[in-house]
Amino acid sequence: MIRSVVQGCGAYLPERVVTNADLAKKMDTSDEWIQQRTGIRQRHIAADGEFTSHLALKASEQALTHAGIKASDLDLIVLATATPDETFPATATRVQAELGMTRGAAFDVQAVCAGFVYGLSVADSLIKNGLASTALVIGAETFSRILDWEDRGTCVLFGDGAGAVVLRAEEGMGTSADRGVLANALHSDGRQHDILYVDGGPSSTRTTGLLRMEGKEVFKHAVVNMAAVVGEVLAKAGFETGDIDWLVPHQANKRIIDGTGRKLGLPPERVVVTVDRHANTSAASIPLALDVAVKDGRIKKGDLLLLEGIGGGLAWGASLVRW
Ligand code: UT7
Secondary structure (H helix, E strand, C coil): CEEEEEEEEEEECCCEEEEHHHHHCCCCCCHHHHHHHHCCCEEEECCCCCCHHHHHHHHHHHHHHHHCCCHHHCCEEEEECCCCCCCCCCHHHHHHHHHCCCCCEEEEECCHHHHHHHHHHHHHHHHHCCCCCEEEEEEEEEHHHHCCCCCHHHHCCECEEEEEEEEEEEECCCCCCCCEEEEEEEEECHHHHHHEEECCCCCCCCCCCCEEECHHHHHHHHHHHHHHHHHHHHHHHCCCHHHCCEEEECCCCHHHHHHHHHHHCCCHHHECCCHHHHCECHHHHHHHHHHHHHHCCCCCCCCEEEEEEEECCCEEEEEEEEC
16 A cells, blocks of 8 residues: 655745834734734745745755655655746746756646645645655745735735645555555635635736735634544544644634634644744645744654645645654
8 A cells, every 4th residue: 555655844934034013114003913813923025036936946955855855756746836936837847947857747736725735635646546656745935925015904914935845655554553644635615715815817817916805704714614624534544633643734823723723622732833933824834834843853753743724715625644
């Protein structure tokens, strides 16, 4: 039985840090409001000329080094992003070229804040079906480029960044004690389009557009759907909430993360939270959080991880991974 086993991870954040106090100098907001409502203290913002592919490349190089795998060994890159460098080709192909990888396939997936879980599920399926053996799964975003900086209700919430993991096909017994991706669950509900979207695109307006969100509505869906999809993916693999070593959620809002943890009955010390320092980095948020908790020694080989995310679409999903 083939499993997709994580070999290593990496992350990259742009150098420029923008604090809540910095934002309060430019608009009618405050550090107190942002921290109380979201838990965010700061975000990283890409420099002029620094694109999603640049962030993705740096996170990928780190992940390959951590994994001890050469770019020439890769035969798949799946890059989750809602902020590609260009409308086409896929930003993944830019990363492919920069890494010097000349074989296999590289493409993007678009599921906004659920993008990393979607990308991981796609890569896992291709590996299990024998279409790839060594894959880089990246979440990378420059959301600062699609924010309406006049809308204080959204622009304070997001940041830029990238994270990546390397997966490799390994033959094994296929038991739940073996390492690897154990189960995935993906969902979307296109009826919820209007509560979170970008008001432009190549086919509709021929512009890039800006992010629009009804935050309260998204919030309600987030807590309910997250708890449900976590239950679903656990059941698929024959586990219960108590078996989870680490919940690594999409980092949109500390209140959503706390609400989901409470609904699941998970103690806060088993939940990885990085939203305070990265803000919401959409598809990058889960691999960024993963990287922090792996590198600071909290997540160890053999731990059971639950990754979950929700965003525009609405699209949401979860993956259960034996690290
Ligand atoms: O990753 C994709 C998924 N996205 C999410 O998960 C986001 C989900 N939603 C949320 O996280 C929250 O709904 C927000 C953080 C976006 C907003 O929190 P809220 O508690 O729902 O606040 P609100 O939108 O109801 O706004 C409350 C008040 C309003 O003033 P009034 O009408 O009560 O006088 C807003 O105008 O806060 C005001 N407000 C602000 N005040 C200071 C909105 N934005 C700001 C701001 N600074 N930046």
